[in-house]
Amino acid sequence: MAHRRLLSVLAAAALMVAGAAAQQQRPRIPPTGEIAEVSDNLFVIPGAGGNTTVFVTQAGVVLVDTKLPNNGEAILNQVRRVTDKPVSMIINTHSHPDHIGSNDYFPATVDVVTHENTRKWMAANPRVASIPAAMPDKTFTDRMTLGSGNDRIELYYFGAGHTNGDAFVVFPARRALCAGDLFAWKMSPLIDPMAGGSVLALPDTLEKALNGIPNVDTVIEGHGDVNTWQGFRDYVAFNRALVDAAKAGMGKQTAEEIAAALKPAFPVFTKEQLLPDMEYGGTPWSRAIINVNMTFQELGKR
Numbered sequence: 001m002a003h004r005r006l007l008s009v010l011a012a013a014a015l016m017v018a019g020a021a022a023q024q025q026r027p028r029i030p031p032t033g034e035i036a037e038v039s040d041n042l043f044v045i046p047g048a049g050g051n052t053t054v055f056v057t058q059a060g061v062v063l064v065d066t067k068l069p070n071n072g073e074a075i076l077n078q079v080r081r082v083t084d085k086p087v088s089m090i091i092n093t094h095s096h097p098d099h100i101g102s103n104d105y106f107p108a109t110v111d112v113v114t115h116e117n118t119r120k121w122m123a124a125n126p127r128v129a130s131i132p133a134a135m136p137d138k139t140f141t142d143r144m145t146l147g148s149g150n151d152r153i154e155l156y157y158f159g160a161g162h163t164n165g166d167a168f169v170v171f172p173a174r175r176a177l178c179a180g181d182l183f184a185w186k187m188s189p190l191i192d193p194m195a196g197g198s199v200l201a202l203p204d205t206l207e208k209a210l211n212g213i214p215n216v217d218t219v220i221e222g223h224g225d226v227n228t229w230q231g232f233r234d235y236v237a238f239n240r241a242l243v244d245a246a247k248a249g250m251g252k253q254t255a256e257e258i259a260a261a262l263k264p265a266f267p268v269f270t271k272e273q274l275l276p277d278m279e280y281g282g283t284p285w286s287r288a289i290i291n292v293n294m295t296f297q298e299l300g301k302r
């Protein structure tokens, strides 16, 4: 029985690791969507992988994430609907190909900024490392300030979660932030241990962000919707509850039983319905079960 449970945990973990790569090849990923205003000078382009955030500054257009490969022209076409300014900077929230994939479309003179661990993962990927325009020019460790006044951007890093290079990108004048895949699709995040991700570290990382980032009302998720600070607060509480419940229930309850107990308090994050345009990501329910299993797996390695 113990052996069988271990096998199912390993199978779930293997699916998870394969998940990021498999997701890009499945046909149901929606194409680059239409640019939508979040607030003055701040826009989001959905589809074709992760959300691309567009921040129009005096010096030019800052893009946060560039979707899957071969979407650079589609991104630029959407940007042209709101401004003629050139793209001057790209910030990548993390190293996954659905967030950095079209960096190389933009000229090598455009600064690419990432967390230092994200640069390491990009450098370790020969397809990315061989294209200088795709690679980071500037990195940070804990904090970095870019620009000033209304154009100021604050980058924060609080530890491992989805990967170990996940940046929060804050636009103080707009009271908005990009959460990358630490918060995407309003469901348990994919944990990528191959890129330093950790479900055990995740609640700490999210709580540090919640307590350490001031004056934010709008949270742009890595995929899917634009959410609120309260929505982010609820999500942080859910991830803490999930990991705590998995720790307490390991060896006594199944992952399904543990996840089911979270349903009354966290209906949004445990829904069994597929979300529109997010079918390839699974349901919130299936992702919650995966992260309970990921917690078992990480605890087993301690």
Ligand SMILES: [Zn+2]
Binding pocket: 094, 096, 099, 162, 181
């Ligand atoms: Zn990702």
